Amino acid sequence: MRAGERPAPVPRGDQVLIQVHAASVNPRDWLLVEDRYVFAVLAGRLPLVLGSDVAGRVIGLGPRAAGFALGDPVLAMQTIRGRFGGFAEQVAISARAVAHKPVGLSFEHAAGIGVAGLTALQALRDDAKLQRGEHVLVVGASGGVGSFAVQLATWMGARVTGVCSGANAELAERLGCRAVLDYTQGDFRESVGDADVVFDTIGRERLASVRPCLRPGGRYVSTVPSARNTLDQLRSLGSSKARSRTVLCRPRSADLRQLAELASEGQIEVLIDSVHTLEDTAAALLRSRTKRARGKIVIRVVPAA
Ligand SMILES: NC(=O)c1ccc[n+]([C@@H]2O[C@H](COP(=O)([O-])OP(=O)(O)OC[C@H]3O[C@@H](n4cnc5c(N)ncnc54)[C@H](OP(=O)(O)O)[C@@H]3O)[C@@H](O)[C@H]2O)c1
Structure with missing residues (x-):
């Protein structure tokens, strides 16, 4: 380069x-x-x-x-x-x-805003179909995508639990997380059993590994395309148990505008x-x-x- x-x-x-x-x-x-x-x-x-x-x-x-x-x-x-x-x-x-x-x-x-903001918005709104009052686990709450995801999920009326290192726990709380799990201090999957959505912005998980965190009918959305996630997505089509999706960020003008307005109004940072x-x-x-x-x-x- x-x-x-x-x-x-x-x-x-x-x-x-x-x-x-x-x-x-x-x-x-x-x-x-x-x-x-x-x-x-x-x-x-x-x-x-x-x-x-x-x-x-x-x-x-x-x-x-x-x-x-x-x-x-x-x-x-x-x-x-x-x-x-x-x-x-x-x-x-x-x-x-x-x-x-x-x-x-x-x-x-x-x-x-660009890729990270669009990915978070489209993952939560279109792939997870997040509803007001639902519980979302955001893995990687302090990163580019994760920091938008925590704030957008909160703005959508969801309850957010964030996963990040202890050094970023305070930040994750400031962004809107009601609870923060430090992945360096144990397996976060043992602490959550009632998530409607797991949004994995890091890509280390898969539907099977987060299934214990999800309620029946819950959704797992990853940002990292992989063969196994694609396979899980196909397998979980039509399943009432839990679904797996991989978000693919789409460059939409209307979504960029919405994110920019939310940021200028101070609704998200x-x-x-x-x-x-x-x-x-x-x-x-x-x-x-x-x-x-x-x-x-x-x-x-x-x-x-
Ligand atoms: N599919 C798509 O359209 C799409 C779009 C955008 C991004 N992506 C992908 O999504 C991933 C994330 O992108 P990004 O821009 O958010 O990355 P990023 O900003 O570089 O993420 C950095 C953050 O990751 C956290 N982190 C690292 N390891 C972690 C772990 N094991 N558990 C929890 N948090 C961890 C770090 O927090 P700590 O220091 O606290 O660990 C840091 O704050 C990348 O792989 C990217 O390629 C895909």
Whole structure:
């Protein structure tokens, strides 16, 4: 991985060209560098500019880009099919994955929403079909996805138990966890037996391993695609006992907008672990690779003069 000059992107079709003010890191960025990203084949040829999540201002519009005007502040998520490109001064992204940024939200906080916020929202709402009053166990409560999940589940009216290390217990409580289980001090699965949903943002579990935590009819949702989770998903189709799902984050403009509004209203907090410069992107990826990030790792991109 290295920093360098690339030709400026040209917005085509429904794409919006964004002058990036800030971006944020996801594990997929360093997994790609290490050639361990499950969907890497979709990225096409190297060189590839990394980075899915950005916030910035609209500086160009493709011929079919609707709903945006030059100068609009926006946040967006670029997919692997779009060949990422967020860790750069400019990126072109389909308008369907771009949303207006509320005035009260900084570019850095807006950039932190993207993949992690969308994954948490879509997992709880669409995959787990979380209902008010239900009990959710969020495994990995302090990470990018987990910190959004705890807050969104609380906002949806659920009771949340978080699993994280003791060092992050206070943080998890602040985010909304009614109880926190320290996975370094024993098997968290022995402490919960009434969860309606287990949301596993770490991917070490599977339906069979968390079944003792779930009520009959409970749902297990993982963020990590694997052959065994796919098999469990197929096996649990139509089962009244418990279901297994793997969330696959979809870049939806309306969801980005909802998350940004919740953040600007103070209903949820975009938790920022650290802020790096664009030149320091490698350090930002290394921080993510430690798997100790508390919330989102942000890259500040100084707009070109
Ligand atoms: N399917 C999708 O569309 C999708 C979307 C986004 C992410 N993902 C995947 O989901 C995973 C999480 O992503 P992320 O952005 O949330 O990662 P992240 O921000 O890097 O997660 C870091 C957090 O993980 C916690 N953690 C590490 N080991 C743990 C364990 N054994 N038990 C509980 N917590 C643990 C750490 O807390 P402690 O320091 O307290 O341990 C830290 O706060 C990644 O594998 C990513 O690739 C998938």
